[in-house]
Amino acid sequence: MLDYTVPLLPLPRIVDELRAAGCVFAEDEARILRSAARSPAELVAMVEQRVGGLPLEHIVGWAEFCGLRIAVAPGVFVPRLRTEFLVQQATALTRPGALVVDLCCGSGAVGAALAAAVGDIELHAVDVDPAAVRCAEQNLAAVGGNTYVGDLDEPLPATLRGRVEVLVANAPYVPTGAVALMPPEARLHEARVALDGGDDGLRIVRRVAAVAPRWLAPGGHVLVESSAAQAPEVVAAFTGSGLSARMAHSPELDGTVVIGTATAAQY
Structure with missing residues (x-):
């Protein structure tokens, strides 16, 4: 008061x-x-x-994303406006009742926004950062989301294999050498693991491409965010894993998403 x-x-x-x-x-x-x-x-x-210099979102404890208030704690990655394009693309491919996995979920913003847009979905979210997963637990509680701490897909229940209809991943994609060039709000106040994507920025994204086929249902989709310049390499990573792939871009949000689809030849 x-x-x-x-x-x-x-x-x-x-x-x-x-x-x-x-x-x-x-x-x-x-x-x-x-x-x-x-x-x-x-x-x-x-x-x-x-x-x-402390991020506004860390001060007030929440970030606005897709019209939602997403709880974020100090050190946790703050969802970006451009990532709303990832949600838009995933929403177009997600039916009510779908089984959805959010890898590199951070605060759970993408999963929460997808659930709000689609309605009833079965949601599983994973992140390697325990602080981020604590935020995800809070943000996904109302939609019955299941959260896990661990490296990429390792904590997911084996019972999900071959059943996932939509897999989203806002994985880190900033090249290691470019992290120092990021705004201080990000590089000083967000976990390095949420930013650093390795030498060319795509180390984690390539891992997502490699593991996605084992989880996807026939015709299932995997969506990842990248920069526009990186998108051709991401498409190549998806096709190298046996997925069909395409790129989508939003000039308005400055967002780029690569979408892979599990083909019948994989099953």
């Missing part, structure tokens, strides 16, 4: 401080901080944290 004995910082003052610190969306962030603060002292502390 707000303490009204001391007035909250005026909104224009917060905007000025955030703008001076380089926050591009200072007005929006100021309103979010002011509405999230439970006391004037907490608001001051929040503004100081944001000016100091």
Whole structure:
């Protein structure tokens, strides 16, 4: 409950401080901080944290994604706007009641948004970062999602093999050498394992391509996000695993998704 004995910082003052610190969306962030603060002292502390470079989402404890509030804890990867295109593409391929797996799930944002868009699905989500999975548990509880901590597909129940209709993976795809060039909010405050995709950025994506066929049902789909420049290599990785593959791109969201489909020849 707000303490009204001391007035909250005026909104224009917060905007000025955030703008001076380089926050591009200072007005929006100021309103979010002011509405999230439970006391004037907490608001001051929040503004100081944001000016100091802490991601807004880690300060308030949530990120907006596909119209949902997704809980995120300090150190956990913050879902990006471009990843909404991954959700859009997956939604088009997912029927109500489908068995869906979300690898490299992070906070569970993709799975939560897919469940919200499609309705009733059987959802299984995995991430190697325990802190991220704790957020995923919170975000997927309302849709009955099953969460697992572990390396890629290793924790998944064997009973899912050959039955998964849609497999999504927002795997890390930043090349190791480019992580240092990322905005400080990401490289300093998000887990390295959620960002670093190896020498060319596709080490984990190639692993997804290699394991996907064992889980997919006949005609099932695997969808991964990548950069536009990396997409041809991802397509090659999918076809090398026996999947048919295509690329989709959204100029509006600056999002690129490669979609692989299990062919009849695999079964």
